[in-house]
Ligand SMILES: Nc1nc2c(ncn2[C@@H]2O[C@H](COP(=O)(O)OP(=O)(O)OP(=O)(O)O)[C@@H](O)[C@H]2O)c(=O)[nH]1
């Protein structure tokens with residue numbers, strides 16, 4: 001059977017997974033009576049909940065006499081490294097661009113990688129059904145982007161389709177026919193070349209890994225040469241040609257719709273998953289024992305952000321989760337690092353803690369969320385940016401490209417806030433309908449926690465997109481949170497009356513009935529210093545503290561501390577306590593006297 005391998009790449013939310021749904025449906029990959037969820041490829045719990053793709057996944061469909069392997073990729077920048085590797089496995093790419101939003105930072109990133117690899121992408125302008133779609137302009141922007149990225153004449157001559165993944169059609173013109181995905185299928189078969197293969201023995205580059213509960217580790221990649229069968233002896237080489245392991249393939253799996261089928265033989269050019277190799281990972285070459293040189297592989301992007309994961313040692317530790325010991329946490333993190341090449345886990349200098357480094361707040365947040373669901377309790381520190389030094393010894397820090405779309409009236413405050421965070425404005429231009437697009441280069445350090453502030457400043461109307469740009473010279477001191485916090489003086493359950501009494505001190509982060517302890521952060525102080533408050537004190541007048549009276553107090557709704565918000569809110573001397581049921585913020589040192597002593601010691605050391 002003829003074969004094509006193609007990846008779908010785009011900025012986050014531009015409709016990749018929705019497009020794959022339609023390709024699966026319209027190629028007849030689903031059985032007549034099969035019930036399939038929306039965005040079926042986003043199969044894990046967190047992906048479904050957040051509506052984003054976290055892991056790249058392969059599938060295949062048959063169109064006439066050709067099998068098309070399709071790889072759906074994540075659009076979020078934290079997972080960008082994966083997209084780059086995946087482009088190595090395919091011979092063509094479909095670049096989706098939202099007809100209203102146009103090309104955004106991740107579009108630029110993935111297109112630049114695709115062009116550099118010599119692919120000739122197909123451009124699909126998606127979501128033309130949107131009321132604010134501006135497809136003609138967007139095509140021009142895409143052309144400018146290709147040109148700016150030094151596309152060759154051949155690449156600049158990209159074929160364009162317009163359509164709506166949601167409505168299930170793609171067509172060569174805006175007018176349609178608005179019928180089906182057939183024009184896209186046909187274009188892929190015409191425009192994408194058949195897989196390039198080499199002569200010789202079996203070789204395959206590991207590109208995606210996953211842990212399968214029944215089969216153990218599965219390594220997915222494209223077979224570069226030769227073929228692979230179950231029971232065949234193979235070896236695994238790293239990028240430098242060192243032998244990692246020798247073993248036998250237990251199963252060869254091909255992707256068929258949403259399922260995977262064991263096959264008798266995988267042939268050169270095809271994308272398959274191999275079971276039976278516990279050590280093989282991304283960027284490793286799996287090959288015949290007689291092969292001596294590895295396939296060229298890209299190095300994995302180094303992490304830019306790190307957090308310390310510690311045991312939960314708050315007074316409420318162990319009351320809500322069952323996995324609390326440092327050894328259990330350590331084992332879990334090491335296992336995660338094995339399966340997730342973008343993460344780096346190492347022993348931390350602090351007692352009972354591990355340092356976890358990754359590509360961004362979302363990636364680390366997802367790991368915490370996953371562990372929390374598995375029953376873990378943890379406390380984690382504020383994310384720290386990982387610095388580097390250039391050969392002359394100058395300090396460098398990660399700089400990101402930040403694109404903010406905002407209503408004109410709010411552009412002033414955004415420019416001011418980003419400047420305070422040491423961002424430099426690169427561009428400002430109208431982006432249609434009283435909105436402007438602001439482009440900055442800003443240090444990651446300053447952007448931590450900016451998202452929620454941006455939404456407050458712009459009444460929820462701004463959209464921010466970020467992408468790692470480069471390591472650049474350290475931009476100097478950025479002042480942190482300007483408000484102090486409200487701390488509980490004692491342990492117990494918070495009382496509505498007490499919270500009501502404290503309302504003029506600042507917004508609360510807890511609700512009546514929540515368990516608190518000494519040194520736990522219960523709210524934000526309106527001033528710069530920290531303040532200890534009693535949230536347990538009931539009304540004095542009557543001795544009877546009834547529930548109904550308590551509830552009669554009308555409270556301002558508290559600040560909702562989501563995991564990501566909590567992580568970016570805390571300071572160096574604070575921690576986020578995470579359990580399967582709660583997210584609490586606390587001082588690292590709970591006892592106020594100990595805290596004062598530490599502060600004095602620090603000051604003394606500073607002098
Ligand atoms: N109006 C409209 N909405 C669409 C269309 N295609 C996708 N969407 C919506 O856009 C949102 C994001 O779609 P996804 O398919 O998850 O986007 P994605 O590119 O896979 O996102 P990531 O994997 O997170 O990068 C969903 O709410 C879709 O329903 C379209 O053609 N028109």
Ligand SMILES: [Mg+2]
Nearest residue numbers: 016017052053
């Ligand atoms: Mg997706």
